Amino acid sequence: MEKIKNSFGGVIAGIVMIIIGTILLWWNEGENVKNIKSTNELEKVAIELKDTKVDSKNEGKAVLVAGDLNVIDDSVKDDEFMLSIKTAKLSRYVDVYQWEETSDTDSDGHTTYHYEKKWVTNHINDSSNFHESGHDNPKSIRYAFMDYSADTVKVGDFKLTDEQVNGFDTEEQLSGENATLPEGYTYKDGYVTNAGETPEVGNVRIYWKYNNWKEVTVLAVQKGDTFADFVSKEGRHINYVSEGRKTLADAIQSIRSGDKMMKWLFRGIGALLIIFGYMAILNPLSTLASFVPILGGIVGGVLNLIAFAIGLAHSFIVIAIAWFRFRPILAACLLAGVVLLVILIVTLIKKNKKEQPQQVAEAK
Numbered sequence: 001m002e003k004i005k006n007s008f009g010g011v012i013a014g015i016v017m018i019i020i021g022t023i024l025l026w027w028n029e030g031e032n033v034k035n036i037k038s039t040n041e042l043e044k045v046a047i048e049l050k051d052t053k054v055d056s057k058n059e060g061k062a063v064l065v066a067g068d069l070n071v072i073d074d075s076v077k078d079d080e081f082m083l084s085i086k087t088a089k090l091s092r093y094v095d096v097y098q099w100e101e102t103s104d105t106d107s108d109g110h111t112t113y114h115y116e117k118k119w120v121t122n123h124i125n126d127s128s129n130f131h132e133s134g135h136d137n138p139k140s141i142r143y144a145f146m147d148y149s150a151d152t153v154k155v156g157d158f159k160l161t162d163e164q165v166n167g168f169d170t171e172e173q174l175s176g177e178n179a180t181l182p183e184g185y186t187y188k189d190g191y192v193t194n195a196g197e198t199p200e201v202g203n204v205r206i207y208w209k210y211n212n213w214k215e216v217t218v219l220a221v222q223k224g225d226t227f228a229d230f231v232s233k234e235g236r237h238i239n240y241v242s243e244g245r246k247t248l249a250d251a252i253q254s255i256r257s258g259d260k261m262m263k264w265l266f267r268g269i270g271a272l273l274i275i276f277g278y279m280a281i282l283n284p285l286s287t288l289a290s291f292v293p294i295l296g297g298i299v300g301g302v303l304n305l306i307a308f309a310i311g312l313a314h315s316f317i318v319i320a321i322a323w324f325r326f327r328p329i330l331a332a333c334l335l336a337g338v339v340l341l342v343i344l345i346v347t348l349i350k351k352n353k354k355e356q357p358q359q360v361a362e363a364k
Contacts, residue, residue, distance in 0.1 A: 014280025021273030022318055028266040029322035035259040038232035039252060046219060046230075048248040052156020058222045062230045065155055066217040066245040072152035078208065080143070081179040081192065087210040088153045091170040092146040094206050095119040095191075097199040099127055099135040117201060138202045155216050159226045164218070164241045170209040217246040219255075267319070275311030282307050306348055313341040 045062050049055075052067040069088065077084035078092055097119055105111045115135045122145040127137040149168075153160045176192045185194050195203035219240035220227040229237040240251055282303045320334035 010280040010283055014277040014283075017273045017277035017280065018314070021270045021277060022314070024266060024273065025270035025315060025318040026322050028263060028270060029319055032259070032263045033323075034232075034234040034236055035263075038234045038236035038238065039255050039259065041232045041234075042219075042230055042238055042255075043248075043252045046248055046252075052158060054157045054222070054225045059224075061222055062220070063222045064217065064219045064246075064248045064251055065158055066247075067155045067215065069213050069216040070154045071150050072154060073150040076148045076150050076210075078146065078148060078179075081176070081181075081206075083174070083176060083179045083208060085174055085210055088150050088165055088213065089168045089170055089211040090148040090174070091209050092143075092148075092206060093121055093209065094141065094143050094145055094204055095121050096124055096138070096141055097195065097203040097205075098125055098137040098201055099130070100125055101130050101135070103131075117199075119199075119205065136201070141202075141204055143204060143206060155218060157225060158218070158222075160216075160218065160241070161226055161228075164220075164227065164239065167241055168211045168213065169243070170211050172210050172212040174208040174210050176206065176208060213243045215243065215245050217242045217244060217251060219248070219251045267315075270318075271312065271315040274314050275308050278307035278311045278314075279304055302348065306345060309341050309345045309348070313338050313345070316341070 042062055046064055047058060047061055048064045049058070049066075052065055071086055071088050073086070075084040075086045076088075076090045078090065081092075097117060100116050100118055100120065101113055102116070103111050103113045113131045115130075115132070124139070124141065125137050127135055147166065147170075149162065149165045153165050173190070176190070177187050179187065179192055181187065181192060185192055187193075191205035191207050193203065193205035195205060217240075218227060219230075219238070221230050222228075227239065229239045231237055238255065240255055242251065242254060246254070316334045316338045320338070323334070
């Protein structure tokens with residue numbers, strides 16, 4: 001009875017997942033259209049500067065500036081460890097040795113939880129939410145992840161904004177052997193750490209990375225000798241910064257590639273939420289069928305296949321409706337795909353109805 005009760009309880013969670021997935025898909029398609037229009041608008045109005053000098057005639061216009069990256073400050077410093085380097089940006093990372101909970105669920109719906117101690121970067125798992133006690137993680141630690149940026153970073157005569165510099169990557173490892181060590185800490189294997197040969201829960205290890213760019217490309221609006229966001233008619237803010245020297249065409253293509261990746265990422269997440277939602281809704285039927293030997297596994301597999309097909313059709317419908325106004329040809333193709341899925345679902349249901357009496361008879 002507990003198994004049946006849990007399966008019916010999952011129906012509510014399934015409905016919530018379907019609603020969230022639907023909203024996410026609708027929002028994503030709207031954002032995608034806005035991003036396409038905004039990037040096209042930027043491409044038409046942006047000016048690719050031939051040098052890195054500030055020209056007042058370009059004030060308020062979208063410009064692409066590419067050149068050598070110059071850090072004017074002597075160094076960027078982590079005062080807690082008295083560690084410094086001349087760079088646009090320095091990041092301190094902190095790994096915490098802690099418990100991590102994972103789980104797996106068998107075909108009968110029984111969930112088993114597993115616990116493993118491991119190093120986790122810049123995050124502490126909240127062990128109060130663990131399903132089993134005795135795996136306590138620290139509530140907080142003395143040191144935390146930190147970013148440090150240079151005050152003045154320039155490309156030619158242009159000064160990059162704090163927001164632009166804060167968005168820089170930090171990929172080059174900085175040795176911490178010259179860091180001032182707190183009591184109880186040592187420098188070992190590239191880390192400043194308080195862990196011994198065998199780490200214990202709550203131990204930390206600290207390391208640093210810095211930005212090592214030599215050249216930079218900026219695509220934004222010229223504002224004096226610095227930059228501001230380009231704001232499209234659709235209301236999108238674009239302030240593109242990238243390592244290396246890029247042409248305007250390269251920068252626009254990079255923006256479009258990033259938008260495309262995010263579009264498909266959110267499409268996938270939305271579709272999966274909807275599919276798992278339908279699986280949760282149909283799960284009680286699978287649970288009831290599981291009380292009949294042989295039949296349970298077959299019905300469960302068929303229901304999961306049906307849930308997948310319905311969820312995929314649901315996703316296509318949402319995407320097609322959202323795009324119908326802006327991309328009628330694409331919408332028509334998606335709706336045609338939905339029709340094919342509906343035909344597949346009907347065929348599976350009819351086939352399942354024919355096979356179930358025979359399977360029940362064989363089981364008896």
